[in-house]
Amino acid sequence: MVHFHIKYRLMIPAVIVLVCVIAFPLMYSLYISFREYLMITGMGDFIGLANYVQALVDKEFFVSLLNTLRYSAAAVGLEFIIAFGLALLLNRKDLRLRNIYMVVLMIPVLITPVAVGLIWKLILHPRLGIANYMLGLLNIPPQGWFGDPQLAMPALIGVDIWHETSLILLILLAGLANLPVEPFEAATVDGASPVKRFWYVTLPLLKPVILVAVLIRLISCLKIYDLVYVCTRGGPGIRTQTMSYFVYRIAFRTLRMGQAAAVSYLLLGIVLVFSLVFIKILGKEG
Amino acid sequence: MKRKAYHKGIVAVLSLLMVLSVSCIGWAAKKPYAGVTLHTLLEELIDTTVVKDLLPEFERETGIKVDIEAVQYMTMHEKLLPNLIAPERSGSYDFLQVDSYWVGEFVSAGWLLSLEELVKNEPTISGGKYIPSLMEMTGELKGLVYMLPQWTYPFGLVYRKDIVDSPKFQKAYKEKFGREWRIPQSIPEYAEVAKLAAEVAPPGVAGCAMQAARIDPIVMEWTNYLYSMGGDIYDRRTWKSTINSPVAIESARIYKDLVDNAAQPGAMGANFDDMFNTFAQGKAVFAISHNFLMPELEDPRKSRVAGKIELVPVPGKGGQLGGWGWAIPKSSPNPNAAWEFLKWVESEKIAYQRAMGGGMPCQEWIYRDKYFIEKYPFQAMCRQIIAMGTPQPIISQSTEMIEIVGENLSAMVIGDLSPVEAMNKAAAELDKLASKDPMVKEILGLK
Numbered sequence: 141m142v143h144f145h146i147k148y149r150l151m152i153p154a155v156i157v158l159v160c161v162i163a164f165p166l167m168y169s170l171y172i173s174f175r176e177y178l179m180i181t182g183m184g185d186f187i188g189l190a191n192y193v194q195a196l197v198d199k200e201f202f203v204s205l206l207n208t209l210r211y212s213a214a215a216v217g218l219e220f221i222i223a224f225g226l227a228l229l230l231n232r233k234d235l236r237l238r239n240i241y242m243v244v245l246m247i248p249v250l251i252t253p254v255a256v257g258l259i260w261k262l263i264l265h266p267r268l269g270i271a272n273y274m275l276g277l278l279n280i281p282p283q284g285w286f287g288d289p290q291l292a293m294p295a296l297i298g299v300d301i302w303h304e305t306s307l308i309l310l311i312l313l314a315g316l317a318n319l320p321v322e323p324f325e326a327a328t329v330d331g332a333s334p335v336k337r338f339w340y341v342t343l344p345l346l347k348p349v350i351l352v353a354v355l356i357r358l359i360s361c362l363k364i365y366d367l368v369y370v371c372t373r374g375g376p377g378i379r380t381q382t383m384s385y386f387v388y389r390i391a392f393r394t395l396r397m398g399q400a401a402a403v404s405y406l407l408l409g410i411v412l413v414f415s416l417v418f419i420k421i422l423g424k425e426g
Numbered sequence: 427m428k429r430k431a432y433h434k435g436i437v438a439v440l441s442l443l444m445v446l447s448v449s450c451i452g453w454a455a456k457k458p459y460a461g462v463t464l465h466t467l468l469e470e471l472i473d474t475t476v477v478k479d480l481l482p483e484f485e486r487e488t489g490i491k492v493d494i495e496a497v498q499y500m501t502m503h504e505k506l507l508p509n510l511i512a513p514e515r516s517g518s519y520d521f522l523q524v525d526s527y528w529v530g531e532f533v534s535a536g537w538l539l540s541l542e543e544l545v546k547n548e549p550t551i552s553g554g555k556y557i558p559s560l561m562e563m564t565g566e567l568k569g570l571v572y573m574l575p576q577w578t579y580p581f582g583l584v585y586r587k588d589i590v591d592s593p594k595f596q597k598a599y600k601e602k603f604g605r606e607w608r609i610p611q612s613i614p615e616y617a618e619v620a621k622l623a624a625e626v627a628p629p630g631v632a633g634c635a636m637q638a639a640r641i642d643p644i645v646m647e648w649t650n651y652l653y654s655m656g657g658d659i660y661d662r663r664t665w666k667s668t669i670n671s672p673v674a675i676e677s678a679r680i681y682k683d684l685v686d687n688a689a690q691p692g693a694m695g696a697n698f699d700d701m702f703n704t705f706a707q708g709k710a711v712f713a714i715s716h717n718f719l720m721p722e723l724e725d726p727r728k729s730r731v732a733g734k735i736e737l738v739p740v741p742g743k744g745g746q747l748g749g750w751g752w753a754i755p756k757s758s759p760n761p762n763a764a765w766e767f768l769k770w771v772e773s774e775k776i777a778y779q780r781a782m783g784g785g786m787p788c789q790e791w792i793y794r795d796k797y798f799i800e801k802y803p804f805q806a807m808c809r810q811i812i813a814m815g816t817p818q819p820i821i822s823q824s825t826e827m828i829e830i831v832g833e834n835l836s837a838m839v840i841g842d843l844s845p846v847e848a849m850n851k852a853a854a855e856l857d858k859l860a861s862k863d864p865m866v867k868e869i870l871g872l873k
Contacts, residue, residue, distance in 0.1 A: 179511065179535065180531055180534050180535035180822055180823070180864070181534075181535070181864065265692070266690065266691040266692025266695075266696075267690060267691070267692070267700075267703070267704055267709055268703065268707070272691075281691075282692075283691070283692075284691050284692035284693075284694060284695060285692060285695070286692070286695045287638075287639070287691075287692035287694040287695020288692065288694065288695070289694065289840040292695065372640075372695065373500075373639065373640050373641070374640060375639060375640030375641075375694070375695060375836055376638075376639075376640065376694040376695055376836060376839070376840045377640070377833075377836045377837045377839075377840040377842055378836075378837070389829070392503070392504040392507060393503075393641075393825055393826065393829045394823070394825070394826040394829060395507075395531075395823070395825065395826070
């Protein structure tokens with residue numbers, strides 16, 4: 141009985157921190173999402189679902205959502221393919237200088253997103269950037285990159301790939317390193333080719349790790365904000381405006397905090413749906 | 427005998443202590459806020475650098491330290507907001523620099539202290555010493571003084587004299603226009619000249635440097651075209667949007683034409699710094715830009731076009747006029763000490779030093795000072811440009827007004843909307859905004 145009470149008492153500080161840092165902001169933003177709250181006039185009346193309805197009839201909401209989904213699908217898909225290839229290479233026992241490759245490949249993910257954005261903004265600067273200088277050496281005209289409506293999103297995705305591929309690589313490499321050896325030995329004895337071993341042994345065994353890696357990156361991509369803020373501010377037009385940037389604009393540019401809270405909750409709902417789907421698949425795999 | 431000496435000693439010590447405490451009281455009376463540290467957020471500008479250099483003098487005189495956080499313009503508004511909504515005397519910033527189109531928002535929300543009584547009771551500060559249009563724009567609102575004009579950023583047309591005076595350009599100009607070179611007299615004429623410059627300028631040099639990045643950059647640049655052609659965002663008596671008037675639509679069409687045919691590559695994503703760097707690196711012939719860039723453009727350490735440029739008014743009726751003002755927020759932890767700083771920084775002595783350091787003065791008399799004009803000859807033109815300028819409309823939700831205009835302009839330049847569609851859409855959204863705006867409703871006497 142004494143131990144029971146001590147156990148819960150020791151948890152109190154952590155619970156207080158969680159309530160202050162997570163629960164209270166979540167509850168408060170849910171509260172203001174049902175109210176008319178313009179920063180210059182203060183908290184207004186209860187308006188029910190009006191903020192949610194306004195978001196759902198706003199064309200810009202759907203454009204931002206589409207941009208976010210496109211960004212996430214392209215970035216996560218390409219990062220996974222590149223990271224998986226690198227992980228398979230780095231997992232080879234006969235690979236020399238493996239540790240040096242690992243250190244070099246980890247450097248991008250150690251840099252903060254804001255610094256990454258600033259670095260690439262300079263590299264891809266239409267006039268001052270080295271990218272256009274190199275293109276000029278090949279007689280290719282300078283590109284607008286972040287200022288070109290057609291190239292802005294691909295450029296942003298490219299920066300994200302450069303920055304975050306190493307994270308998936310780390311997870312997949314850890315997964316590969318922990319796979320049991322026996323199924324591979326059995327497959328080899330049975331005469332399976334490397335391709336068949338990869339398809340019928342490696343992939344099925346690695347599936348839970350792949351799902352976790354993809355889920356982690358997907359959640360990050362769905363919430364992407366910092367790279368967009370630094371590199372493009374959602375432009376040109378709204379070509380690179382993502383959901384998080386849309387929320388920022390509503391909150392800090394139009395000062396409509398109630399509406400911003402409503403859109404945040406809609407984004408939370410979308411992220412939850414994706415997470416639940418993946419967790420369900422993971423559960424089945426488990 | 428010994429007792430007498432002892433008593434004399436005590437009296438001497440007590441007298442000394444009394445003298446010392448009276449001196450301290452006197453010192454404290456002269457420096458009532460000694461030991462206070464004021465915090466503020468300013469834009470990274472030449473004026474901020476000059477003020478920082480002068481701060482030791484302020485500290486010596488008042489005992490007050492000032493900690494300046496200097497940031498880029500784009501991050502200022504969102505950094506200020508959480509501090510402005512803080513309860514009285516609990517914010518992070520003691521005084522502020524407020525952009526002219528934020529005034530309506532900050533005053534409507536009740537975030538700024540009125541300086542009316544402070545200014546009335548302070549003989550060294552008088553609204554009369556400021557340029558009237560600047561006092562109206564960044565000083566007074568609803569008949570009360572909320573700010574002291576600090577800095578003005580009118581726009582002008584800056585161009586490369588060396589390229590324009592070259593035989594190749596002069597010949598091409600004469601062939602196209604049938605006359606000798608003259609400075610463009612209107613925006614449509616400027617557009618044709620900029621496109622010509624794009625054709626005849628040296629390789630890698632654009633006709634004009636532009637800043638068509640989303641929202642603030644594109645709006646700040648395009649409103650020069652709009653105002654110079656006689657258009658406006660709102661009719662400032664009825665507060666009906668006039669952004670879809672024929673003149674406004676034409677100014678938008680011309681702007682898009684220049685982005686497509688005369689601007690530097692990547693102009694659609696270029697902000698103010700990109701535009702400046704493009705011109706300073708010698709990669710454009712023309713630019714409609716802030717006059718305060720002139721000292722840097724004429725500095726050979728920072729610019730490749732030093733000595734090769736000239737500043738003239740924006741062709742037509744005059745461009746956009748903007749400015750900043752010093753203000754004290756209600757959330758200021760030290761409003762009285764902050765007022766001491768404002769009095770000092772806007773005193774004639776310090777305002778003059780700031781101007782001589784490269785600032786953009788708001789006090790009229792400085793523009794009549796021969797040493798100032800000798801050091802910065804372009805400032806004579808600046809005074810003329812200030813007189814011609816039109817400020818942005820001031821309403822409670824000015825930031826959203828800029829968002830609406832900027833979003834639609836941005837959609838236009840990338841081709842998602844035609845100029846007519848973009849301006850019509852902007853007009854509808856601006857009318858809706860004005861119908862709910864607290865300041866507009868107050869002006870029109872609506873509930």
